[in-house]
Amino acid sequence: MEERKFADLKGNLCGEFAGMSDFLVRELAFGGQTFYILYIIGHCSKDLLNKFVLEPISAAYLRGGADACLGSIVTGGGFSAALGYDAAKNAVLEGNALLLFADMPEGIFGYICATKNDEGRANTEPETENVVRGPHDGFNESAQQSATLLRRRIKSEKLKSEKITLGTLTKTDVIIMYISDLVNKRALALLKERLAAIRANALIDSGSVEMYIQDGGHALYPTVGNSERPDKVAAKILEGRIAVIVDGSPVVLTVPYLFCEGFQVSEDYAKDTFYATFVRLLRFAAVLLGVFLPGLFLALAAHHMGFLPQEMVDFLAETRKDMTVSLTWEIITAFLIFEILREVGLRMPKAVGSAVGVVGSLILGESAVSAGIISPFVLIIVAFSAVCNFICAPYMNPNSILRFVLILAGGIFGIFGFFSVLAAALVFGAAKSSFGVPYFSPFAPLSAEGLRDFLYMSPIWKMKKVPPAVSGKNAVRTEGRA
Amino acid sequence: MPDLKNKITAPQLFCLVFCYILAGFRLHGGASVAATLFVCLFCACVCVVCAAAHESCGSFAALCRSVFGTYGYVLRAPCAVLLALPFLASLWELAKGAANFYENGQAFAVLPVLVILCVMAQLRGFSTLGRFAELCVFPLAILLPLSLLGGGGETPSFALGQEDLPACFAAVGAVPVFFSLYLRHAKTDEQSDFARASSFRPAPALCGVLAVFAAGLVHIFLVFTGAGSVLSSFLMWFPALGRLFAFSLSIGDVLALPESGRAVCAKKIAVFAALCAAVWALSVLFPWFFGAALAVCNVVFPCVVFAAVILGQSYGRRKA
Numbered sequence: 001m002e003e004r005k006f007a008d009l010k011g012n013l014c015g016e017f018a019g020m021s022d023f024l025v026r027e028l029a030f031g032g033q034t035f036y037i038l039y040i041i042g043h044c045s046k047d048l049l050n051k052f053v054l055e056p057i058s059a060a061y062l063r064g065g066a067d068a069c070l071g072s073i074v075t076g077g078g079f080s081a082a083l084g085y086d087a088a089k090n091a092v093l094e095g096n097a098l099l100l101f102a103d104m105p106e107g108i109f110g111y112i113c114a115t116k117n118d119e120g121r122a123n124t125e126p127e128t129e130n131v132v133r134g135p136h137d138g139f140n141e142s143a144q145q146s147a148t149l150l151r152r153r154i155k156s157e158k159l160k161s162e163k164i165t166l167g168t169l170t171k172t173d174v175i176i177m178y179i180s181d182l183v184n185k186r187a188l189a190l191l192k193e194r195l196a197a198i199r200a201n202a203l204i205d206s207g208s209v210e211m212y213i214q215d216g217g218h219a220l221y222p223t224v225g226n227s228e229r230p231d232k233v234a235a236k237i238l239e240g241r242i243a244v245i246v247d248g249s250p251v252v253l254t255v256p257y258l259f260c261e262g263f264q265v266s267e268d269y270a271k272d273t274f275y276a277t278f279v280r281l282l283r284f285a286a287v288l289l290g291v292f293l294p295g296l297f298l299a300l301a302a303h304h305m306g307f308l309p310q311e312m313v314d315f316l317a318e319t320r321k322d323m324t325v326s327l328t329w330e331i332i333t334a335f336l337i338f339e340i341l342r343e344v345g346l347r348m349p350k351a352v353g354s355a356v357g358v359v360g361s362l363i364l365g366e367s368a369v370s371a372g373i374i375s376p377f378v379l380i381i382v383a384f385s386a387v388c389n390f391i392c393a394p395y396m397n398p399n400s401i402l403r404f405v406l407i408l409a410g411g412i413f414g415i416f417g418f419f420s421v422l423a424a425a426l427v428f429g430a431a432k433s434s435f436g437v438p439y440f441s442p443f444a445p446l447s448a449e450g451l452r453d454f455l456y457m458s459p460i461w462k463m464k465k466v467p468p469a470v471s472g473k474n475a476v477r478t479e480g481r482a
Numbered sequence: 483m484p485d486l487k488n489k490i491t492a493p494q495l496f497c498l499v500f501c502y503i504l505a506g507f508r509l510h511g512g513a514s515v516a517a518t519l520f521v522c523l524f525c526a527c528v529c530v531v532c533a534a535a536h537e538s539c540g541s542f543a544a545l546c547r548s549v550f551g552t553y554g555y556v557l558r559a560p561c562a563v564l565l566a567l568p569f570l571a572s573l574w575e576l577a578k579g580a581a582n583f584y585e586n587g588q589a590f591a592v593l594p595v596l597v598i599l600c601v602m603a604q605l606r607g608f609s610t611l612g613r614f615a616e617l618c619v620f621p622l623a624i625l626l627p628l629s630l631l632g633g634g635g636e637t638p639s640f641a642l643g644q645e646d647l648p649a650c651f652a653a654v655g656a657v658p659v660f661f662s663l664y665l666r667h668a669k670t671d672e673q674s675d676f677a678r679a680s681s682f683r684p685a686p687a688l689c690g691v692l693a694v695f696a697a698g699l700v701h702i703f704l705v706f707t708g709a710g711s712v713l714s715s716f717l718m719w720f721p722a723l724g725r726l727f728a729f730s731l732s733i734g735d736v737l738a739l740p741e742s743g744r745a746v747c748a749k750k751i752a753v754f755a756a757l758c759a760a761v762w763a764l765s766v767l768f769p770w771f772f773g774a775a776l777a778v779c780n781v782v783f784p785c786v787v788f789a790a791v792i793l794g795q796s797y798g799r800r801k802a
Contacts, residue, residue, distance in 0.1 A: 300712065304583055307712035415712065416580045419719050420595050427599065430613035431606035438609075444616035445609075446493040 006102045009085070009109060010036060013098075016089060023092075028054070030061040036100040039115070043095040048115040053097060074099075078114025085109050093171065118142055123149065126228035126250070128393070131267045138228045143173050143247035146230075150177055150243065153234040158182075164195060167203040173247040174209065182240040184472045187256050187435035191242055206249035213244075213255070215434055220398045223434035225257035232266045240471025256434040256470060258441060260454045262394040263287075269460055276457040283391050284455055290388030291399050294331055295406030295418050297381055302327050303414030319375040327378070328411030334374050334382040335407065337364065339400065342386075441469035490731075492686040494612030498731065499529075499661055499693035501618045501724030506653030507701040508718055509575040509725070514639045515702050517646035522698035525654045528785070529661065529690045542660055543738035549794035557790065561736045564779045566758045568655040569729040570765070571776060573597070576722045583712065596726060601751070604730045608740070611727040618724040621717040622700070629707040629714060656779055660732040661690060 010025075017023040017038075026037040035057070039049065053074050082088035082098065088109040092098050095116035104110070123145070126138040139146040147161055161177045174195065178188060194213040203209055206226065215223040225241075227233050228250050233243050236254045244253040263283050268276045300308055301316060308316075323330065341360035348356055365383075368374040374382075389399050402425060409417035432439040442450020450467045452458040466475040490498070503525065507518060542561070546554030573596055574589065581587035603611050639646070734740065737750045765772035 304712060307583075415583055415716055416592060416595070419580075419716060420599065423599055423720070423723055424602065426617055427603045427606065427610060427614055430617060431610040438613065440613060440617065443620075444613035445491050446616055 039097040044097050044115050045117040049097050053113045080112050082109045082112050129229050133270050135231045139250045143175050143245045146245045147175050149230040169201040172203045175245040178242040182471050190435045206246035206251045209246050225254040226251045256437040262392050273459045280455050286388040286391040290385050291403050293385045295410035299410030299415045299418045319377045322372045330378050338386050490612035492689045496689035496693045497615035498728050500697045501615050501721035502728040503697035505722040505725035510649050510652040513705050514641045514646035516640045516642045517650040518698050521650035522694050525658050526691045526694045529658050533687050542735045566761045567779045600726050600730045603727050611731045615724045618720040621720040625717040657732045
């Protein structure tokens with residue numbers, strides 16, 4: 001490279017990084033050659049730079065072997081030529097060190113030394129997905145480390161990974177991983193299409209990516225799954241799903257995501273079939289009660305009192321004799337108070353959050369009953385329904401919304417109003433799909449193979465095929481027991 | 483990748499026919515065991531004969547075209563009129579049933595909601611209607627054990643009288659005839675990758691026949707055990723809505739909605755709505771007309787339509 005061109009390149013790079021106090025240009029002279037090393041302090045690992053770049057080059061000059069190819073001198077894992085100006089610039093922004101010198105060959109804009117500082121949080125167990133039995137590691141914020149955790153579990157050349165960069169300012173690395181033989185080709189094509197269509201300057205978290213790629217612009221129920229557990233994501237990949245790892249987020253996305261997945265917990269697969277089925281049925285019943293009970297009760301109590309047992313009617317009348325508000329408003333108020341307390345409990349620091357929980361549940365509840373704002377009967381229904389809603393974490397938020405709509409419909413229009421909203425929700429759900437896979441499968445459309453792992457959970461050795469709804473293939477998962 | 487919006491699978495066909503017939507029996511009040519079984523037998527025969535007889539056509543419009551060429555709409559127009567009748571009858575019965583739960587409840591207040599639900603489902607394609615029917619099995623799974631606990635029920639009747647048969651025929655109507663098209667076409671190889679790979683692949687024709695008898699037997703069971711509580715009625719509304727969706731599917735098929743563009747679809751739906759309004763007005767002005775027309779529609783029409791089609795096809799073959 002000509003001396004003038006080299007000076008221009010160095011000048012342009014320094015000009016672009018002007019005003020960055022953490023940007024450093026280090027000038028080193030070995031023999032008659034001057035090297036420049038450009039990197040961002042902290043983002044680039046000083047140790048790696050010294051150990052794998054500077055020390056080997058220095059040693060080579062000292063022992064007189066500097067004529068050897070630079071690639072064989074620098075012993076670090078990643079050493080490559082930047083074939084364009086933008087590649088050189090982005091390499092520095094990604095935390096690599098850029099090595100420049102005057103005698104670089106034509107068309108090379110520097111040498112990228114992979115010295116990115118990958119130090120991050122340890123792979124500790126995620127707090128949101130605890131298990132008693134099972135692995136206790138979790139993803140962290142490094143996409144590369146997360147991908148490695150998956151590769152450690154699936155040691156196959158069929159586990160493919162593709163990396164793309166999204167966000168014009170954040171330049172966030174997004175890695176998609178799948179098993180080439182099992183993946184649903186249509187879902188993969190849709191995912192790539194949607195990722196490529198993202199036009200945003202910033203993607204900080206996997207949640208933002210989820211919003212861009214999910215089916216339908218305003219989906220109430222999630223069509224993209226997420227987890228912080230490598231074992232869970234690996235299991236999903238082995239069923240033909242695709243993992244989307246976003247750098248900077250410990251939450252890995254999985255697609256396609258079906259409604260039934262909300263009821264599946266990784267620990268279920270380590271339990272006997274009887275208990276696992278019992279727990280699944282319990283979860284399903286709890287979700288149904290959590291969503292439908294308040295609305296159904298309100299519809300019957302407010303509009304169709306004659307259909308309730310007389311004892312219940314008498315008890316309800318007794319507990320509500322001093323009440324000043326209608327039953328509809330009473331239930332709505334109780335749920336609003338509960339939702340406020342839940343939100344406060346989540347946002348407050350941990351130590352204060354538990355205190356808020358105690359104040360909210362005990363003192364506020366007790367006072368509300370004494371003051372005649374909420375009757376004990378309603379409080380029991382609201383509390384039970386609220387507790388039931390926690391059993392299925394992925395649907396906690398959408399179920400809260402649906403529950404409110406059902407309460408309003410049941411309170412205003414009675415049982416038929418309740419039915420209409422429910423039927424409309426089912427129609428929407430039936431029409432919904434996640435990356436081309438029907439959302440309600442395996443029960444609508446029906447799939448016998450898929451039903452082995454829904455409410456009834458057959459022994460793992462009996463789940464012989466990969467769920468066809470997800471992979472679209474008739475792939476064998478196990479040959480069964482001997 | 484083919485558009486799967488308007489394809490239904492064999493299990494979906496089973497659920498649609500099942501919901502349609504069961505809800506029909508419940509709405510139109512056929513309580514005789516013998517009449518129920520007789521009508522089920524009739525319906526199963528119609529399904530099997532029609533499915534076996536007609537040539538391979540993907541929709542009613544295609545079937546009419548194959549026989550009458552460009553004048554296929556001549557047959558489709560009266561079919562639309564005759565489908566409007568039982569559709570309105572079922573709509574009215576369901577609305578009346580729902581309104582009964584309210585003091586001074588008016589069926590007219592309930593009707594628009596049901597129509598909106600039907601239109602909403604129709605716009606989302608036949609697959610959505612089929613999947614909804616599959617979901618209707620869940621409320622029924624709750625209803626059956628619930629009805630055992632409820633107590634009550636009626637003394638079984640085995641009469642095959644003048645009142646029992648029409649009520650049961652009203653439950654069946656003409657829709658199974660249209661479904662018989664799908665009995666041939668709800669094949670897994672035309673479905674999605676998922677359906678192709680699924681291990682559950684019942685024969686479509688068998689699905690139709692099984693659905694008819696299953697619906698009959700469940701109806702008889704519910705008559706014996708009694709299912710009159712508010713919760714039971716609530717759960718029965720789902721298959722009842724499934725019945726309306728089955729009508730929607732058949733109407734969509736007759737009007738060839740999947741083949742039409744959005745604008746043409748809107749026009750066809752508007753014309754059909756006008757037709758329904760006219761039928762409604764006629765039934766209010768001349769109540770006897772409605773009853774007589776329904777009788778024709780439920781029994782004579784299914785046989786006549788396919789007789790015409792089958793004869794037309796055999797004539798066409800002989801000519802060729």
